[in-house]
Amino acid sequence: DTGVSQDPRHKITKRGQNVTFRCDPISEHNRLYWYRQTLGQGPEFLTYFQNEAQLEKSRLLSDRFSAERPKGSFSTLEIQRTEQGDSAMYLCASSFISGREHNEQFFGPGTRLTVL
Amino acid sequence: GQNIDQPTEMTATEGAIVQINCTYQTSGFNGLFWYQQHAGEAPTFLSYNVLDGLEEKGRFSSFLSRSKGYSYLLLKELQMKDSASYLCAAIDSNYQLIWGAGTKLIIKP
Numbered sequence: 001d002t003g004v005s006q007d008p009r010h011k012i013t014k015r016g017q018n019v020t021f022r023c024d025p026i027s028e029h030n031r032l033y034w035y036r037q038t039l040g041q042g043p044e045f046l047t048y049f050q051n052e053a054q055l056e057k058s059r060l061l062s063d064r065f066s067a068e069r070p071k072g073s074f075s076t077l078e079i080q081r082t083e084q085g086d087s088a089m090y091l092c093a094s095s096f097i098s099g100r101e102h103n104e105q106f107f108g109p110g111t112r113l114t115v116l
Numbered sequence: 117g118q119n120i121d122q123p124t125e126m127t128a129t130e131g132a133i134v135q136i137n138c139t140y141q142t143s144g145f146n147g148l149f150w151y152q153q154h155a156g157e158a159p160t161f162l163s164y165n166v167l168d169g170l171e172e173k174g175r176f177s178s179f180l181s182r183s184k185g186y187s188y189l190l191l192k193e194l195q196m197k198d199s200a201s202y203l204c205a206a207i208d209s210n211y212q213l214i215w216g217a218g219t220k221l222i223i224k225p
Contacts, residue, residue, distance in 0.1 A: 031152075040124075040217065040218070041217050041218070041222070042120075042203050042205075042215035042216050042217045042218050043159070043214075043215050044215075045215075048212075056212075091158060091159075097211065103207060103211050103213070104149070104161055104164065105161075105213065106161070107158035107159050107160070108158060108159050109157065109158050110157075
């Protein structure tokens with residue numbers, strides 16, 4: 001069974017460095033979401049794609065964050081010039097929606113980022 | 117604005133019953149999810165409600181009242197492995213999920 005996978009699982013970096021995370025969704029899913037989660041909080045929406053199109057990006061997301069889904073399959077999330085406040089768990093989720101489904105999202109294991 | 121409220125933390129005893137409440141305010145409403153999240157792991161799906169009433173699934177049940185903007189998750193015969201955070205998420209008019217901060221459930225023997 002190929003669920004949602006994310007790579008790497010853990011990343012430690014120094015402030016100011018760039019990092020890139022990868023997410024491989026469930027193959028038949030057309031939607032892919034990126035969330036950020038800190039301790040004691042629910043997932044915070046960052047952005048989502050429907051196929052290869054990025055349809056929405058959180059207003060909280062600074063210009064240092066960029067995401068791509070070039071072929072409508074895997075996605076990458078890049079953070080440039082990392083700051084200590086970027087330390088969090090970055091979750092990817094995917095779903096299949098073609099109409100008025102309820103959009104159950106399946107989550108990957110997350111990438112835990114620590115910025116020193 | 118859009119808002120989800122749920123208690124920050126609850127404590128219950130092994131074998132007992134616990135009810136976790138969630139109230140929501142969203143622009144449009146297309147249903148409500150409950151997810152379970154163990155520490156350091158990703159959220160996993162528990163239940164979905166779109167119509168008023170109770171949905172039962174084994175030891176877990178979820179209730180929805182659309183007129184009151186209210187839902188609860190009921191966990192019966194609590195086990196130690198049920199210690200986790202429980203996230204309430206409402207689906208808005210754009211079919212986006214609005215997430216609560218989660219309720220940390222602590223089970224004591």
